[in-house]
Amino acid sequence: MRPLIGISCCVKPFGPTGMPNHAASDHYVRVVLGPVGGMPVLLPAAGEDVSRELLSRLDGLLLTGSRSNVCPVYYDGPCHAEGTPEDPARDATTLPLIRAAVSEGVPLLAICRGFQELNVALGGSLDQRIQDLDGRMDHSTPSDQTLSRVKTGKAHPVRVAPGSGLARLWAGLDYDPLAVPVNSLHNQGVARAAPRLRPEAWAPDGTIEAASIDGAPGFAVGVQWHPEYDWERDALSRRIFDRFGEAALSFAARRAAGGGFALPAAAE
Numbered sequence: 001m002r003p004l005i006g007i008s009c010c011v012k013p014f015g016p017t018g019m020p021n022h023a024a025s026d027h028y029v030r031v032v033l034g035p036v037g038g039m040p041v042l043l044p045a046a047g048e049d050v051s052r053e054l055l056s057r058l059d060g061l062l063l064t065g066s067r068s069n070v071c072p073v074y075y076d077g078p079c080h081a082e083g084t085p086e087d088p089a090r091d092a093t094t095l096p097l098i099r100a101a102v103s104e105g106v107p108l109l110a111i112c113r114g115f116q117e118l119n120v121a122l123g124g125s126l127d128q129r130i131q132d133l134d135g136r137m138d139h140s141t142p143s144d145q146t147l148s149r150v151k152t153g154k155a156h157p158v159r160v161a162p163g164s165g166l167a168r169l170w171a172g173l174d175y176d177p178l179a180v181p182v183n184s185l186h187n188q189g190v191a192r193a194a195p196r197l198r199p200e201a202w203a204p205d206g207t208i209e210a211a212s213i214d215g216a217p218g219f220a221v222g223v224q225w226h227p228e229y230d231w232e233r234d235a236l237s238r239r240i241f242d243r244f245g246e247a248a249l250s251f252a253a254r255r256a257a258g259g260g261f262a263l264p265a266a267a268e
């Protein structure tokens, strides 16, 4: 049996009436069916009760990227500029879900918005438009390139901390840890790192690009870039999903062997 991997959904308007739909990009479904080796389960952004009950049946949690920003109320930040997309239903679902997954050791991989959620869920804060800050780069989606180029092209290098979880995850691959090229499709970035967020990779302007979670009982990795776009040709991207899948498989095996999984206590 393949491990069950929950994929976080957004609420997005669809069709001529703008009917709210629960949605996740096909890239996440394909990567779970591909290198992760799991069975994808779309997690509706239907609030904490639903997600906590679902978590007790999952072997892994994939927190997806999405255009919307985490509502600043969750990190005491200033209101967003008018027109900034938000997704309150997703926030209400994923933030408690992340805390529960980390405390229960459910393997977790957080990508882009998911990485930002991970930091906020654990008590960190975000900058809303890092391109407006002195000395920082523009990490946003380039408007002068085709979508395919944006996804698979590399926008800037990241430097990986020697001996970090990410460095261990990539052990044996041929790459330069001082300059790993990544794509970039975000405006926000980690401002104050959550107490348990352990930064492991940085862009040249100091933006935190990857992290793990101190003391997490299971695999817990977050990246600000999008490895799901190019895992078919990029060995570093692929390895992230291989290892996440292995962690989910052993979590499933431990649970089947009676390792136990208590429904996490209600979040404060």
Ligand SMILES: N[C@@H](CCC(=O)NCCCC(=O)O)C(=O)O
Pocket (backbone or CB within 6 Å): 025, 064, 065, 066, 067, 068, 069, 070, 111, 112, 113, 114, 185, 186, 187, 188, 189
């Ligand atoms: N709020 C974030 C969004 C970052 C992010 O996840 N971008 C990916 C968009 C891809 C998609 O549309 O699915 C920010 O701007 O920082």
